[in-house]
Amino acid sequence: MNLRIGQGLDVHAFAPGDHVVLGGVRIPHTHSLAAHSDGDCAIHALCDALLGAAGIGDIGSQFPDSDACWEGADSRDLLRRCMSLLHDGGWRVLNADLTLVAQAPKVAPHVAAMRANLAADLGLDAGAVGIKATTSEGLGFTGRGEGIAALAVVLLTDA
Numbered sequence: 001m002n003l004r005i006g007q008g009l010d011v012h013a014f015a016p017g018d019h020v021v022l023g024g025v026r027i028p029h030t031h032s033l034a035a036h037s038d039g040d041c042a043i044h045a046l047c048d049a050l051l052g053a054a055g056i057g058d059i060g061s062q063f064p065d066s067d068a069c070w071e072g073a074d075s076r077d078l079l080r081r082c083m084s085l086l087h088d089g090g091w092r093v094l095n096a097d098l099t100l101v102a103q104a105p106k107v108a109p110h111v112a113a114m115r116a117n118l119a120a121d122l123g124l125d126a127g128a129v130g131i132k133a134t135t136s137e138g139l140g141f142t143g144r145g146e147g148i149a150a151l152a153v154v155l156l157t158d159a
C-alpha cells in the first residue's frame with residue numbers, strides 16, 4: 001500500500017462585497033474575497049494538497065485563471081474535478097485537515113456545514129475531515145483584516 005501526503009496553502013485578499021465562500025459555505029461578511037473564481041481559499045488549499053500528493057501539479061496548472069472557462073467557478077466543482085483526476089491515478093483520500101486563518105468573519109458556526117460539503121466531495125465521512133479556524137491575534141495581513149489564509153493537509157492511498 002502506497003501512502004502519499006500533500007499540503008496546500010492559499011490566500012485571498014478582501015475586496016468590496018457582502019459575503020465570502022469558505023468550504024462551499026456562503027458566509028455573510030462586510031467584504032468578499034477577490035478572485036477569478038468564487039475565492040474559496042479553503043477549497044483551493046485542499047485542491048493543491050490533493051494534486052500535490054498525487055504528483056499532478058497544482059490548481060493553477062490544472063485550472064489556469066488565464067482560461068475564461070474558470071471565471072466565477074464554483075470551487076466545489078474544481079474540487080470534484082481534482083478528485084476525478086486522483087481516481088484516474090488510482091488514488092483515494094484517507095483524510096483531510098484544514099486550518100483557516102481569519103480575523104473575521106467568524107468561521108466556527110459554519111464548520112459543520114463545511115465539513116459536510118468537503119466530506120461529500122472527497123468521498124469521506126465527516127469524521128475524516130478536520131476544519132479548524134484561528135485568528136492570527138491581530139498580526140499580519142490576516143490580523144489586519146486584509147484577507148484570509150487557508151492551509152490543508154491530505155493523506156492518499158492507492159489501496
Ligand code: MG
Pocket residue numbers: 010011012035039040041044
Ligand atoms: Mg485561490
